[in-house]
Amino acid sequence: MRQSLARFALSLAVLVICLLNSGAVHAQSTIKQPGNRTSYVFEAEPHLLAGLADPPGFGAGTGLGVGFRGTVELLKNGFIPKLNNSVGIGFGIDYLRYDGWQGPRGRCEEFATAPSGVPVCVRTSSGIGHVNYFYLPVVMQWNFWLHEKWSVFGEPGVAFFLQEGDLDFTPLVLFVGGRYHVTDRITLSMRLGYPAFSFGVSFLL
Amino acid sequence: MWRQLSTLSLLFTLGAALAGCSSNETCDPGHPCECSGGQECYIGCEGDGCTPHCSQMNRCGAVCDDNCSSLCHDMDECSTSCGDDCDVKCHGAAACGAICGDRCHFDCHDVGRCGVRAGNQSEIVCHNFSRCDVECTGTCRVHSASPDICDPAQGCTLKCLGAAALTMCSDGSVACGGC
Numbered sequence: 140m141r142q143s144l145a146r147f148a149l150s151l152a153v154l155v156i157c158l159l160n161s162g163a164v165h166a167q168s169t170i171k172q173p174g175n176r177t178s179y180v181f182e183a184e185p186h187l188l189a190g191l192a193d194p195p196g197f198g199a200g201t202g203l204g205v206g207f208r209g210t211v212e213l214l215k216n217g218f219i220p221k222l223n224n225s226v227g228i229g230f231g232i233d234y235l236r237y238d239g240w241q242g243p244r245g246r247c248e249e250f251a252t253a254p255s256g257v258p259v260c261v262r263t264s265s266g267i268g269h270v271n272y273f274y275l276p277v278v279m280q281w282n283f284w285l286h287e288k289w290s291v292f293g294e295p296g297v298a299f300f301l302q303e304g305d306l307d308f309t310p311l312v313l314f315v316g317g318r319y320h321v322t323d324r325i326t327l328s329m330r331l332g333y334p335a336f337s338f339g340v341s342f343l344l
Numbered sequence: 345m346w347r348q349l350s351t352l353s354l355l356f357t358l359g360a361a362l363a364g365c366s367s368n369e370t371c372d373p374g375h376p377c378e379c380s381g382g383q384e385c386y387i388g389c390e391g392d393g394c395t396p397h398c399s400q401m402n403r404c405g406a407v408c409d410d411n412c413s414s415l416c417h418d419m420d421e422c423s424t425s426c427g428d429d430c431d432v433k434c435h436g437a438a439a440c441g442a443i444c445g446d447r448c449h450f451d452c453h454d455v456g457r458c459g460v461r462a463g464n465q466s467e468i469v470c471h472n473f474s475r476c477d478v479e480c481t482g483t484c485r486v487h488s489a490s491p492d493i494c495d496p497a498q499g500c501t502l503k504c505l506g507a508a509a510l511t512m513c514s515d516g517s518v519a520c521g522g523c
Contacts, residue, residue: 197381244379247386247405251425254477254503255459257441259423260405263388303382 167287173216173223176284177323179343182210182227184328186339190235190272194334195309196302197244198237198270202335206233210280223284229294233274235335240270273301274334276312291317294332309334371396379404398422416440428463452476453489464506475499483508483521494518 169175190202210229217224247260278296285291294314300307314332318341321327330337371377373393379385384403387396391409398404398416405423406414412430416422419437424430427445434440438456442448445463452458453471460468464482471489476499478486486502488494493516494502504510504520513523 197379244382244385245388247384251443253423253441253443253459253461254479254501255439255441255457255475257423257439257457257459258421259425259441259443260386260407261425261443263386263405263407305381305383307381 168285169223169287170283170285171222173220175223176225176290177320177343178215179324180212181344182208182212182229182341183344184208184210184339184341186328186330186337188233188235188335188337190237190335192333194235194237194272194302195300196272196305196307197240198272198302200237200239202235202237202272204233204235204272204335206231206274206337208276208337208339217281225282225284227280227282229276229278229280229296231274231276231278233272233276233335233337235272235274237270237272270303274312275299275301278312278314288320289317290320290326291315294330298334300334392427396424410445432460434458446482470494470500473499477501477503479503479505480508480520482506483519485513485517485519485523487515487517492516 185207188204188206193199194202208229208231210227212225212227214226217226245263248264249262250258251261253259276296276298278294280292280294282290282292294316296312298309298312300309312333314330316328316330318326318328324343326341328339328341371387371389371394373389373391377387377389377395378397379387380399382401385398385401387406389396389408392411394408394412396406396408396414398419400418403421404416404419407425410427410429412426414424414432416434417436422434422437422440424432424442429447430444432442432444432450434455435453440452440455440458442450442460444450446465448462448466450460450462450468452473456474458470458473458476461479462468462484466480466484468478468484468486470476476488486494488500491498494500502510502518502520508521511519511521511523513519
């Protein structure tokens, strides 16, 4: 977990550095103009996913998948009145398929029968293969509308996840993301964080 | 447009590089080796002195060599297959089974069905069970608690597969060979 947080902090630092170096923040800035942005009530975002750190639960390795995030705007003017910021609540469903398991989890290749009719495994395989995850995140999305073409957000929240028939809960999911506004209502959206990165298209409806 | 797209690509690539990926652990003697959660897990451990541990899943099993110490709890079905000098503990399960070699110690409690086929000079303890069925290929002894006497009428049986004779001991245990 500590390793994952360190990776997350490094990813966040990379995001901030790249945004500052892009020059986007300075030209045509809207960050000091509260409310100066496209008005919308719902953001629909289908996306591709990459899980690059071990997920919660017993999966491990790298995961790839698809998902959808829907965000409802709750506050048109967010927690900082002088800035162009807003707050929403986001709900999602994400599917990822990871390529491994934590621990030496294998499959039984041959059983023998012990007394009482109890099956006893006498030969194992080395691996069980992939593991499927479904995440159901619920997050607070805090947006900062930096520029006509760019906005960024932070998303702390929680998530339920279903892994191979087990429903479980992780008390912290955390993302930072950015949007490149292709048009007023269509953006390319990227999200860095845990448990998975995403890249998709957002429709501001 | 391309500049912004390349910025996003750079971010994603750098993030991926920073996050990296982790490889699966292996189960080796002398290292903790645990499976917990999910439907099933079967642990194979080559070499003497393995310590497999299973908990909180439907089915789990360990296959290991000599001097194996396996622990299994809060399961539906648990199994251990090992060589000589094994210590097998199982509790809180619907069924626990083991096939082990000589000098096997099998401890099974709060389990619906305990079943073990053990080698010479083995010791079996069943406690709070519905069935405890033991087969010994050499000498062995079977202790029972709740019920205190290992008796077929109470669901506790011992079958001596080798030359050793079945013996009822004064303390309520049964043995293949002498008490």
